[in-house]
Amino acid sequence: MQPNRESIDSIWENNPDLIRKYLDLLPRHEKLCEEVQYILESKLSDAKIEIAHATSRAKTLQSYCEKIGRKSYSNPLKEITDLAGVRVVFLYLSDLEKIEKTIEDEFEVIEKENKLKNNDTEKFGYGALHYLVKIKQLHSGARYDDLRDLICEIQVKTILQDAWSIVAHHLSYKNENDVPKSLIRKLNALSGLFETADDQFESLRTARNQYIEDAEKEISKNNPKYFEQRINLDNLIAYIASKFPERRKCDAEEYSNLLHELISSGYNTLSELDESINKGLELALKEEVEDPPLNGESEPVGYLDIGIIRTALAISNEEYCVYKYGTNSTMYLNYH
Incomplete structure (x- = not known):
């Protein structure tokens, strides 16, 4: 998708420093994404935690300008917290606590929002786990020195949570008020099916592990x-x-x-x-x-x-x- 020239030109005309500063910081945000993703993949692998994949991206100029256009910021580069973002897509809900511990051990947590533990049955959509983090001092070396003051957003989702967010994104539904009343019931039913499927994947994993454990006992008894x-x-x-x-x-x-x-x-x-x-x-x-x-x-x-x-x-x-x-x-x- 090409940048929205109207929003970029408007900001350039009214406050060109916002774009200059964004472009100056972009290489650092891209490097931050790479480093946070590397740390996460390495530590999750060490902990034997299965993930589907991890991805990262620095916020595009188009997205940055569009966000400024939608909201009122006094200092966008400080207030927009997802200029660097990493997404971890994992397999089983029972691994979530171990993933949380890995993130909280490896990074300085600025903010944590767990939308999975929201018990409101009327809540729109199917949530995920969101962090805002900085690189900790324990990660030493020149490669990190220029990144410590920057914030990175980490999203943690199961495969089905990720699928839900992709569907919702393409439908352009940010919240329930965006959805026609005639479709709300179908959409909420769909999110419920996704959540139930996540539970079933977990049940299948538990049953499989029990099968292997029982088989080992029978085999060990010859x-x-x-x-x-x-x-x-x-x-x-x-x-x-x-x-x-x-x-x-x-x-x-x-x-x-x-x-x-x-x-x-x-x-x-x-x-x-x-x-x-x-x-x-x-x-x-x-x-x-x-x-x-x-x-x-x-x-x-x-x-x-x-x-x-x-x-x-x-x-x-x-x-x-x-x-x-x-x-x-x-x-x-x-x-x-």
Whole structure:
């Protein structure tokens, strides 16, 4: 969208310093966005908090001028608090408290508004969590020195809260007074459906975690009846956690990739998988000692949990070895 020339020209004519100062500050606000997003993504990853994505943006000249045109400011660059903004879109409502703690630990909080905890059933829309923050002294270094006096807005939303805000934005409904009376009921019903879906995602996550926990218990007891179950992603994850509890874990996507490899190689049940792993495990452990994988510093490290499984299966199962590595088990061992 091109800048609204009328609003920009009007401000330039009446108070050109407002635009000059905005443009002077723009590179700093863009840098602030980058740094706040980097800190958040890094710290949330360290805390094992799953997010869909994080984005950032500095307020455009068009948006800045339009906001000045709509409201009365004595000092816009001080009073407009969203000149720099970061949005974190996360997956599950139960992670919200951990995200709040991360933000409040890492940044100086100027203002916090939690629209999710508003119990007014007539409240328009589907809210989110908003912060105004500054970079704390604990983030040291020259890269931060020029940014400490600036304010950044952080919005924290679930995927469905983000979807609601996108829909509302395109409809241009800021509040309930903007909505025709004939549409208010439909719009509020829609926001209720979004909220219910968020609750259902959380319930699904809880049920899945319980399924994996129960599966681990059955597998740890070597329940033969349970091992005859068909392999699915969740009982495979439980099996690996029980079989190799001390091994470092892979990324979540790798478990799904392994499941596809197993099914494509003819595995149907956990008992079939367990038998093949046990058959090749001794040689796989020997292979790990004699030719260990290396880390980024060329230092020997042990296999990850899926690594030891793939090695054992490549040794014990020709069909899997050909499918995964394009060679038979003998050639695989000779190559390694």
